Amino acid sequence: MRFVDEFREPELISKTAEEIRRLAxxxxxxxxxxxxxxxxxxxxxxxxxxxxxxxxxxxxxxxxPVCVLPMGRIDxxxxxxxxxxxxxxxxxxxxxxxxxxxxxxEHKARGMDVRIVYSPSDALRLARLNPGKQVMFFAIGFxxxxxxxxxxxxxxxxxxxxxxxxxxxxxxxxxxIRAILESPDMRLDAFIGPGHVSTVIGCRPYEWIxxxxxxxxxxxxxxxxxxxxxxxMLLRQLxxxxxxxxxxxxxxxxxxxxxxxxxxxxxxxxxxxxxEWRGMGSIPxxxxxxxxxxxxxxxxxxxxxxxxxxxxxxxxxxxxxxKGALKPHQCKLFGRECTPERPVGALMVSSEGSxxxxxxxxxxxxxxxxxxxxxx
Ligand code: SF4
Numbered sequence: 001m002r003f004v005d006e007f008r009e010p011e012l013i014s015k016t017a018e019e020i021r022r023l024a025x026x027x028x029x030x031x032x033x034x035x036x037x038x039x040x041x042x043x044x045x046x047x048x049x050x051x052x053x054x055x056x057x058x059x060x061x062x063x064x065p066v067c068v069l070p071m072g073r074i075d076x077x078x079x080x081x082x083x084x085x086x087x088x089x090x091x092x093x094x095x096x097x098x099x100x101x102x103x104x105x106e107h108k109a110r111g112m113d114v115r116i117v118y119s120p121s122d123a124l125r126l127a128r129l130n131p132g133k134q135v136m137f138f139a140i141g142f143x144x145x146x147x148x149x150x151x152x153x154x155x156x157x158x159x160x161x162x163x164x165x166x167x168x169x170x171x172x173x174x175x176x177i178r179a180i181l182e183s184p185d186m187r188l189d190a191f192i193g194p195g196h197v198s199t200v201i202g203c204r205p206y207e208w209i210x211x212x213x214x215x216x217x218x219x220x221x222x223x224x225x226x227x228x229x230x231x232x233m234l235l236r237q238l239x240x241x242x243x244x245x246x247x248x249x250x251x252x253x254x255x256x257x258x259x260x261x262x263x264x265x266x267x268x269x270x271x272x273x274x275x276e277w278r279g280m281g282s283i284p285x286x287x288x289x290x291x292x293x294x295x296x297x298x299x300x301x302x303x304x305x306x307x308x309x310x311x312x313x314x315x316x317x318x319x320x321x322x323k324g325a326l327k328p329h330q331c332k333l334f335g336r337e338c339t340p341e342r343p344v345g346a347l348m349v350s351s352e353g354s355x356x357x358x359x360x361x362x363x364x365x366x367x368x369x370x371x372x373x374x375x376x
């Protein structure tokens with residue numbers, strides 16, 4: 001298959017759903033975590049939950065980078081931007097993420113120089129255009145986006161652009177999965193592996209999950225048929241008592257990943273001993289920081305960083321939702337104090353956040369059904 005429409009073909013989807021029902025049977029319950037926020041979004045957007053049998057439970061994982069960023073890091077980035085002549089540059093989905101004193105967008109409304117960029121190289125361009133200012137790029141993302149940050153820093157170094165720096169918040173997927181598997185309330189049977197991250201890291205880094213933890217993992221694409229086929233592949237393994245890594249997304253993901261991207265990351269970054277994840281606490285060796293070779297372009301070395309640590313707002317249950325212990329609508333604030341228009345937690349900000357995805361599709365669908373039945 002070559003075109004998107006083919007991955008949304010109704011007849012193939014219903015045949016695959018039928019195969020899922022046959023494999024799932026009725027004798028047991030299956031808990032499958034989709035690690036990636038892009039998968040969570042696709043599952044709600046395409047209504048896939050509605051065509052799965054009830055004994056297949058999809059648990060939303062921590063693979064949305066905006067969602068796992070603790071509030072303290074946002075406050076730190078904004079504190080840097082309060083210093084004279086600093087431009088705060090970040091992707092659009094960072095703009096509404098709440099810090100303790102408001103989001104970057106609210107700081108912009110109060111006069112801070114905050115700019116939305118579409119790539120790290122846009123931020124570098126800003127630095128070229130504003131030689132009298134310091135441009136700080138608030139870098140965020142898993143291994144998917146880390147290579148483009150690394151390449152931009154390599155270019156800044158090659159061109160000698162010294163008014164550009166990176167506040168690095170890149171995180172790594174494997175330690176997050178390890179933390180979930182070590183969590184005492186872990187109740188997972190299998191994983192749908194992240195598609196985007198795997199284009200960079202490949203499939204090999206997941207092998208320990210199958211070998212040591214005996215959990216099947218299938219790296220999946222993002223179309224409805226991709227996800228349903230991945231569930232079929234997982235159910236086949238579970239029914240056969242197998243645990244291995246499989247690649248459903250072969251049209252994009254190479255088993256060994258992208259060596260050029262991995263080389264760029266290795267050139268610029270090193271692994272942090274610890275990093276704080278929202279709702280998951282401090283996870284060892286789970287994030288990247290800039291190495292000494294690129295220290296001149298590291299915002300944490302260039303500026304005074306307060307190192308703010310804050311707890312989540314009262315009542316917010318982002319941590320439990322991130323670990324899959326609660327469904328989004330089970331959070332006490334969901335749909336009341338916390339909505340996509342006025343988010344309390346970061347899971348309600350990004351379209352990949354499980355709370356935002358649930359609110360935008362499931363919650364609105366339920367509200368529509370209620371109002372339609374009232375009319376009838
Ligand atoms: S509803 Fe809001 S506060 Fe509750 S878990 Fe989701 S994002 Fe966090």
